[in-house]
Amino acid sequence: MALVARRAELLNQIADEIKSNGGRAHVYPHDATQFANVPTLFPTILRDLGRLDVIVYAAGVMPAVDLSEFNFEKDKAMMDANVLGAMAWLGPAAMAFERMGRGSIVGISSVAGDRGRILNPAYNASKAALSTYLEALRNRLTRRGVHVLTVKPGFVDTDMLQGAKRAFWVISPEQAAADIFRAVKSRKPTIYTPARWGVVMMIVQHIPSFIFRRMSF
């Protein structure tokens, strides 16, 4: 397994845990917004692993934004990590998998990408962009034997939740991971986790705009 994230000491802890359970783990401290490093780092990972079966893009940021706040710095940070980082990483992965005719690409999008809401416009926009990007990758790659999974979690109990104002149906990261793992094995195109968000978002997506714009949801 290749672990890519900013904080080396946390990565090493996870790597040690994997190794003590008999697995193989390599650690690559990297900021997903350092796009220029990806063309070298991606082949390095492939070299160290010897092969690649699944890539999961889970990087994302959601700074707290006030209802009357319009802050380009924060908006750009979200687009960089949530969208451009995904393109920087999943592009090469798509190319590699397409050539191999196999593999799974997993992108962690969000229920927040299904509608634009009053709380955090740029976050909604970034996740909508990611979902659409993943859908397009899927349409390109399915015919080449590559599986693309869009994951739309609700509230997951991670550091990101500290920026969320109201949280409910909170699930643990382990629970979300188990759902994702199952979806990769059964090669599903899109999942909500927990699954009940699928029902909720189907309703939410059908609320007409003249009502939705008056809701504080």
Added chain:
Amino acid sequence: MPFPSLDRLSPLENFGHSMGSPAFVYRPTRAEQIAELFESASRCGYTIGLRGSGRSYSDAALNGGHIVLDIRRMNRVLEWNPDTGVIKVEPGVTIQQLWQYTLEDGWWPPVVPGTMFPTLAGCLAMNIHGKNNCVAGTIGEHVLGFTALLPNGDSITCTPQTTPDLFYGLISGAGLLGVFTSITLKLKRIYSGNLWVHAWASPNLRAMMSEMEPLKTETDYLVGWVDSTANGRALGRGQVHAADYLHEGDDSAPAQTLRVDYQTLPDTFFGLVPKSSLWQFMRPFMNNVGVPWVNIAKFLSSRFLSHHHHFLQSLVAFNFLLDYVPNWERSYGRGGLIQYQSFIPKETASDAFVEMIALTNRRGLPNYLSVLKRHRPDKFLLSHAVDGWSMAMDFRVTAGNRAKLQALCDELSEMVLQAGGRFYFAKDGTLRPEMAVLFLGVEALRRFRELKAQCDPQGLLQTELYRRLLCGPA
């Protein structure tokens, strides 16, 4: 431009489609590009695996996630002397190119494998043998010299007389010591494009071996096809082919038979089925139910239709039987196949092979085709040769039988090692790390590692086979 470029990524497989891994493939056309590749790989921390036509059944030409140097674009004939039969070629020249180039002048490669597609670089790296091993030895014995580029930067010229260590090391060295840049071979003079073939049926393995033994140096080519799905008294029954070159004057029209188009294999079977799709017709029979019937039919036809037949057969048809059915390996289905070939000294061979065939049937993993050959020892460093016999067994691999098959091969390997036998890197995909030293011997492995340290101090040349078997503790 980052190195390696993602554009170079290719899914590579072994010949049997039973192993595979992606690698960054580079296809140099000049030796300078190889030197540049060494430099870039070393700077960026990648290793380089060498690959020719990818006809190995093993992981010898795979290097997952790293660089693979495909030699096939260096494929020019550099010098040819039709009076002496000495030819100098680039390493990517294939056996097919070679015989087609020299046949009309009356020369034939002295040693060829069962298919004409391998490159000479690959043939030398594995030091391949043919059905004439007892008479002609391995291909390395017909190499007058070669040039090679080593990862340490040296360009070397080797002959068996001037640089025996490097000569006998690089040939048989599995592409782990250096890259051949040119190869000089002495070919075999022939007076006809046909062989005189004698075919007969043998009732079981011991009978077959005792029939073949007195012929080992009497006849040019000698091979046994074994039905290894038969048991009991018929265990190891099959058909023997013995073949001889024609002498000068035996062929009344050598100019006819020494033509490439005379040798060319037909495009269709029964004038109907295109050979490119034949493997699809074979596929329904390639399972544990169908194969015994195929073997029975084959044996009965050899026993009753062609017992003690003498006939003329073209060199190509006799030597490259497998090439009659392009992609025959695909008939084994999605999981592909492995070939398990072991080489056992003559004293212990018949007992060991009988036991091994019986074991494969007891384990419910019959091998679909076995080939028996007689061998002689050679002087090469990582040699597979013995004064004895080899048996090559083809096993179908499926998603469900992988673990069982590995366990069977472990058992077989124990039996081979007990019998003082050896293995062949072009074929082996199942040996355990500790088994390499047991058949190569401590001394040969130590000398290989000395040569490796001298030619490739950074360990730049690596393959999955190397990491599996040759770089562990001595």
